[in-house]
Structure formats: structure tokens, C-alpha cells
Amino acid sequence: MIKIKALHKNFGNLEVLRGVNISINHGEVVSILGGSGSGKSTLIRCINGLEKVTSGSITVDEYDVADKKQLLNVRKKCSTVFQQFDLYPHLSVLDNITLAPINVLGEKKIEANKVGLKLLESVGILEKANNYPAQLSGGEKQRAGICRALAMKPDYLLLDEVTSSLDPEMTAEVLGILKNLSGKGITMIFVTHEIEFAREISNRIVFLDEGVILKDLSKEHFFSAEGGCLEPRIKKFLSKMDKNNG
Amino acid sequence: MLDLSAMAGYLPEFVEGFIITAQVSIISIIGSFIVGLMVALARVSTNKIFNFISLIYVDLFRNIPFIVLIFFGYYGLPEIGIYINAFWTGCLVLSIAVGAYVGETIRAGILGIDKGIVEAARSFGFSKLKLYRKIILPISLTVSVRPLGSVFINLILTTSILSTITLNELTGVSKVIASNTFRPFEVYVFLVLLYGALTFVISGLITLWHKRLNRYLEEGV
Numbered sequence: 309m310i311k312i313k314a315l316h317k318n319f320g321n322l323e324v325l326r327g328v329n330i331s332i333n334h335g336e337v338v339s340i341l342g343g344s345g346s347g348k349s350t351l352i353r354c355i356n357g358l359e360k361v362t363s364g365s366i367t368v369d370e371y372d373v374a375d376k377k378q379l380l381n382v383r384k385k386c387s388t389v390f391q392q393f394d395l396y397p398h399l400s401v402l403d404n405i406t407l408a409p410i411n412v413l414g415e416k417k418i419e420a421n422k423v424g425l426k427l428l429e430s431v432g433i434l435e436k437a438n439n440y441p442a443q444l445s446g447g448e449k450q451r452a453g454i455c456r457a458l459a460m461k462p463d464y465l466l467l468d469e470v471t472s473s474l475d476p477e478m479t480a481e482v483l484g485i486l487k488n489l490s491g492k493g494i495t496m497i498f499v500t501h502e503i504e505f506a507r508e509i510s511n512r513i514v515f516l517d518e519g520v521i522l523k524d525l526s527k528e529h530f531f532s533a534e535g536g537c538l539e540p541r542i543k544k545f546l547s548k549m550d551k552n553n554g
Numbered sequence: 555m556l557d558l559s560a561m562a563g564y565l566p567e568f569v570e571g572f573i574i575t576a577q578v579s580i581i582s583i584i585g586s587f588i589v590g591l592m593v594a595l596a597r598v599s600t601n602k603i604f605n606f607i608s609l610i611y612v613d614l615f616r617n618i619p620f621i622v623l624i625f626f627g628y629y630g631l632p633e634i635g636i637y638i639n640a641f642w643t644g645c646l647v648l649s650i651a652v653g654a655y656v657g658e659t660i661r662a663g664i665l666g667i668d669k670g671i672v673e674a675a676r677s678f679g680f681s682k683l684k685l686y687r688k689i690i691l692p693i694s695l696t697v698s699v700r701p702l703g704s705v706f707i708n709l710i711l712t713t714s715i716l717s718t719i720t721l722n723e724l725t726g727v728s729k730v731i732a733s734n735t736f737r738p739f740e741v742y743v744f745l746v747l748l749y750g751a752l753t754f755v756i757s758g759l760i761t762l763w764h765k766r767l768n769r770y771l772e773e774g775v
């Protein structure tokens with residue numbers, strides 16, 4: 309379970325997160341929605357320890373993110389998929405996937421390779437195993453990025469706008485893969501602008517607005533007439549997104 | 555008229571000088587690389603003390619003429635009881651002084667790395683050591699290998715100054731041969747060719763290294 313309590317995050321004088329409380333249980337698929345600058349990425353980056361929290365606490369299972377010694381355990385449990393892929397450019401796709409399992413988890417290379425190849429096969433880019441990231445299309449890169457995250461056998465998968473750098477066709481590819489994953493018991497927290505997709509795969513929607521959670525509802529409730537739409541801010545957001553996607 | 559045949563009798567001396575120059579060069583390239591690596595890591599470290607010391611180091615050794623350093627090492631240190639022969643004084647001072655340039659070159663490469671890639675790596679829990687060894691240094695070297703090549707070529711050319719502390723490297727023996735034969739023109743033409751050969755080999759090696767490090771940018775492997 310990920311437990312976030314009274315989380316505040318400031319950048320200098322700018323208050324980006326202003327008291328976020330949220331608990332995420334095992335197996336949940338949570339979509340985080342919200343306008344640009346509302347603090348979605350910052351929230352994700354606080355969970356995997358890339359940003360230091362200003363106050364409040366985040367625990368992942370029994371581990372405290374703010375504790376330097378426990379952070380490693382947090383990072384072993386949470387894997388992140390990034391908007392800009394951020395693959396290691398000097399390594400082959402397979403080595404990208406196995407680097408952390410070998411060097412962080414201490415897995416044997418043969419084992420890690422086996423797992424890596426299996427993952428690549430499952431996302432349909434097995435034949436790219438020995439290519440470098442520069443030789444892949446955006447969609448293929450992100451598929452490799454997902455494999456890299458899954459190779460750590462994480463309990464939690466954090467995804468921050470993982471399709472925003474992709475064209476519609478590649479977006480569909482990647483969303484298809486994520487949809488497959490969502491049925492498999494892995495806890496997913498993803499920031500997305502794909503409302504339709506969020507509606508399709510998540511069981512819970514969190515709407516972030518100017519650093520506070522405006523609504524935290526089950527998907528059915530959120531999209532129903534007496535759910536998120538009652539909030540003018542959310543109504544506006546949803547109608548704008550619908551226009552963008554239509 | 556250019557008459558290189560007059561040099562034939564001195565070939566063994568040239569070869570000896572060449573070997574000493576090559577030895578000093580190779581040892582100092584390795585030495586300055588190790589020094590430079592430490593300087594670069596200290597420069598980008600989050601530790602304020604390391605930052606400060608390495609900054610002073612770089613500023614100091616980039617702002618003192620090499621010949622002053624080498625005189626200090628060879629003629630100065632014995633006064634306080636430290637005796638090192640000309641060969642090792644050369645290697646030591648070159649490693650220390652050129653290390654400052656190597657350090658700045660490697661540091662520039664490290665600073666040029668895409669921040670997102672480093673953050674992604676950090677999010678996977680790599681230790682600092684692993685992060686540098688497996689990700690940051692390999693990526694940064696792909697960029698800094700070319701400028702490093704220039705630094706190393708410069709190092710080779712600088713070894714000629716070691717003739718001023720009695721080391722019979724290439725330039726040192728050439729001076730002697732020139733004054734013995736009264737044929738400075740031929741001697742120095744020969745010298746130019748030999749330095750050219752040495753730097754040519756090093757450039758070649760750097761190019762190969764660059765190619766290897768940058769193979770990931772090539773199309774369709």
C-alpha cells in the first residue's frame with residue numbers, strides 16, 4: 309500500500325503540492341488527472357524519491373521514502389515509466405532492461421536476459437533486443453521502457469504521461485500493452501490525458517487541482533452525473549479533453 | 555640539401571629517444587586520465603569540500619606554465635629531500651598537470667548528459683558507484699572522447715619540455731645529435747616525422763575508441 313499523508317512540496321516560494329492525502333491499495337489501477345501544472349508529475353516524482361518532500365510523509369508498504377536507507381527498498385518496489393522514455397542510449401534494448409535487475413537486485417545475467425527477452429516478446433519487439441534505443445520508433449522505445457520497468461518485478465508501476473510523446477497510432481500500441489497489464493494484479497498509478505483510456509482501465513480516478521486533490525472517486529462514481537461533474541473545475545476539464553480527443 | 559642518410563648512423567639514438575617519449579606519453583596519458591577522472595568526479599560531486607578542492611586544483615594547474623612545474627619537481631623538490639629521477643618526475647608532473655585539463659573535459663561530458671536519463675536510472679535504485687560506472691561515465695565519454703584526444707596529443711607534444719630536465723627523450727637526443735653532426739635541418743625534419751608518427755597513432759586509437767563508444771548512434775546495427 310502506498311500511503312501519502314499531508315504531502316507538501318514547494319519549489320522555492322511556489323507551493324506545488326498543498327496537502328495531498330491518498331492511500332493506494334495493492335492491485336488498484338489509479339488514474340491521476342488534472343490540468344497542466346497541477347502537480348501530477350511532482351506527485352509521482354515524490355513517490356519514487358526524485359523530489360524531496362517539503363513536509364508530510366510517503367510510505368510504500370513498510371518503507372519511508374524520506375529515509376535514505378529505506379529509499380532503495382521503495383525503489384525496488386516502484387518502477388517508473390517516463391514520458392520521454394529516458395532509455396540508456398549507450399546500451400542495447402536488452403541491456404537497458406537487464407541493467408537494474410543485475411546491478412540493483414543482484415540477478416544473474418543469464419536469468420535477467422531470459423526474463424528480458426520474455427518481456428520483449430510480450431510487447432512484440434523481441435527482434436529489437438540487440439538494437440540501440442536510437443534505432444527504435446517512439447512506440448518501440450516506450451514499449452522497451454515498460455519492459456525495463458517490469459523487469460524489476462515491481463509491486464507498483466508509476467506512469468507519467470507515457471503516451472504524450474507518441475503519435476496516435478503508437479499511443480494505441482502502448483495503451484494496449486498497459487491495458488493487458490492492468491488485469492494482472494500489478495498496482496498502477498498513472499498520470500494521463502487519455503480520459504477515455506482512464507475510464508477504460510482504471511478503477512479509481514484522482515483529480516488534482518493546484519496541488520490539492522479535488523476528487524478521489526471510484527471510476528463509476530467519477531464519471532457519473534453526481535460524481536466529478538458536480539465540480540465545475542472538473543466538468544470544464546472533461547469537456548475540454550473530450551473536444552481535444554474528438 | 556636535405557640528406558636524411560646522414561642520420562642513418564644515429565638511428566639507434568633516435569629510436570631510444572623515441573621509446574622514452576612513447577613510454578612517458580603512455581604512462582602520463584593513463585596517469586592524467588586517472589587524475590582527471592577523480593578531479594571530474596570531485597567537481598560534480600554534491601560534497602562542498604570536494605568541489606572546492608577540485609576547483610582550486612584545476613585553476614592552479616591550468617595557470618602555471620608547465621616548465622615551471624617541471625623545474626619545481628626536478629630541481630625544487632630535492633631541496634626538501636624528495637628525489638625522483640627525470641623520467642618519473644616527467645610522468646608525475648605531466649599526470650598531475652594534464653589531469654586538470656582531462657578533469658575539465660570529462661566534467662563537461664558529464665554535465666552534458668540528459669538529466670532525464672540520470673533521473674530514470676536513479677529511480678531504479680542504482681548505487682552512486684554503479685550509476686557512474688554503468689551509465690554516467692560511459693555516456694559522457696562518448697562525447698568527451700574527441701576533446702580528450704586533443705588533450706592527449708598536447709600531452710605528447712609537451713613531453714619535449716622534459717629535455718630541459720636532462721631526460722634523453724626524442725627532443726633531448728635530437729639536440730645532442732644536431733650539435734654533433736652540425737645538421738640541425740635534417741635532425742629536426744626527422745624529429746617532426748617521429749612526433750607526427752606518435753600523434754598519428756594516438757589519433758588513430760582515439761578515433762577507434764570514439765567509434766566504439768558511439769556505435770549506438772549508427773543506423774541499423
Ligand SMILES: Nc1ncnc2c1ncn2[C@@H]1O[C@H](COP(=O)(O)OP(=O)(O)OP(=O)(O)O)[C@@H](O)[C@H]1O
Pocket residue numbers: 319322324342343344345346347348349350351
Ligand atoms: N524543479 C522545479 N523547479 C521549480 N518549479 C517546478 C519544478 N518542477 C515543477 N515545477 C513547477 O511545479 C508546478 C507543477 O509541475 P508538475 O510538473 O508537477 O505539473 P503537471 O501536473 O505534471 O503538469 P503537466 O500536465 O503539464 O505535466 C508547475 O508550475 C511547474 O512549473
Ligand SMILES: [Mg+2]
Pocket residue numbers: 348349350468469
Ligand atoms: Mg507532468
